[in-house]
Amino acid sequence: MIENKNQSKTALSQLGEFGLIEHLTKVFEINQETTIKGIGDDAAVLDFKDNKTVVSTDLLVEGVHFDLAYMPLKHLGYKAIVANVSDIYAMNATPSQVTISIAVSNRFPLEALEELFDGFATAAKHYQVDVVGGDTTSSQKGLIISITAIGYAKEEEIVYRNGAGDKDLLVVTGDIGAAYMGLQILEREKQVFLVNPNNQPDLDAYSYLIERQLKPEARNDVKKLLAELGVKPTSMIDISDGLSSEVIHLCKQSQVGCKLYEDKLPLDPQFINACEEFNIDSTTIALNGGEDYELLFTIKMEDFEKIKGNPHLSIIGYINPEEEGMHLITRENTQIPLKARGWNALQEETE
DSSP: OOOOTTSOOOOGGGTHHHHHHHHHHTTOOOOOTTEEEOBTBSSOEEOOTTSEEEEEEEEEEBTTTBOTTTOOHHHHHHHHHHHHHHHHHTTTOEEEEEEEEEEEOTTSOHHHHHHHHHHHHHHHHHTTOEEEEEEEEEOSSSOEEEEEEEEEEOTTTOOOTTOOOTTOEEEEESOOSHHHHHHHHHHHHHHHHHHOTTOOOOOGGGHHHHHHHHSOOOOTTHHHHHHHHTOOOSEEEEESSOHHHHHHHHHHHHTEEEEEEGGGOOOOHHHHHHHHHHTOOHHHHHHHOOOOOEEEEEEOGGGHHHHTTOTTEEEEEEEEEGGGOEEEEOTTOOEEEOOOOHHHHHHHHHO
16 A cells, blocks of 8 residues: 555655655766766756767556556556666666656645655666656546656667567567466455455565566676677667567667567566466466567577577577568467467456
């Protein structure tokens, strides 16, 4: 829940907007050389010298993107930063600054916002990004968070979605689907709690899945890993909306088709066990779950030997000509057209 009933509460009206901003933003430090001026003036001043600047914005709305019944505010702040810096890593760039804007209703006391900003600050420190601005305003509908992430890269380092070529290999980092199953477990426990508030769930068996939902991490290691391996991706995207959706984005932008192999999908054992418990198909969830914040990219066939056997990377398919279409090859060697079913359709199906 968002608050402990025994805590003291400070109404936001006691501080006013400028007092609130000053109070909440004192947790942020400036560490980047590219930050000339951060919070405290009409605009931030940044200097990237010979690098190209990359910018991405994301919006999180209470009741749509998060549920405060089981999402602690500190975790929410952390996850909001992760979702945005992940987009910068997906350009093969380095995030350096973020701006944070929130709209908040009067049901949130100052102490709740301090928790949220503690999460922002913890993530900013972990990913070495400076918080250089933002805005606060009131909301009639709960909590809304908007974050803009700014980063940089040499022009020759940047990787777009539209560079995949015929016979390129499809590669994914980490494992997929776990964040969605973490959400299913939290939703189930929420329903149990509503019926019996005295029930204390035992979630030890699902610790990895819940962590992937409540405290995901962005792949800040991949740019360095690929550079050390001597591999430059031909296209790249982060997996926030589900693997199949992201594969289709890459293929459409690159005007190519693909073959994706079911038996090559990287699945965590805890994820497989949870799918069996919920009696839902693990492949369906892995393809459509979303919020994994892993990276999906393509590499040239000749780079196969460089990444083969790397524990952080899985080759899950390859690119073919556009006219051949986009297909999933099942374990039975059946070819099925790849569809972007997405999170919402999946949610309806599993309810």
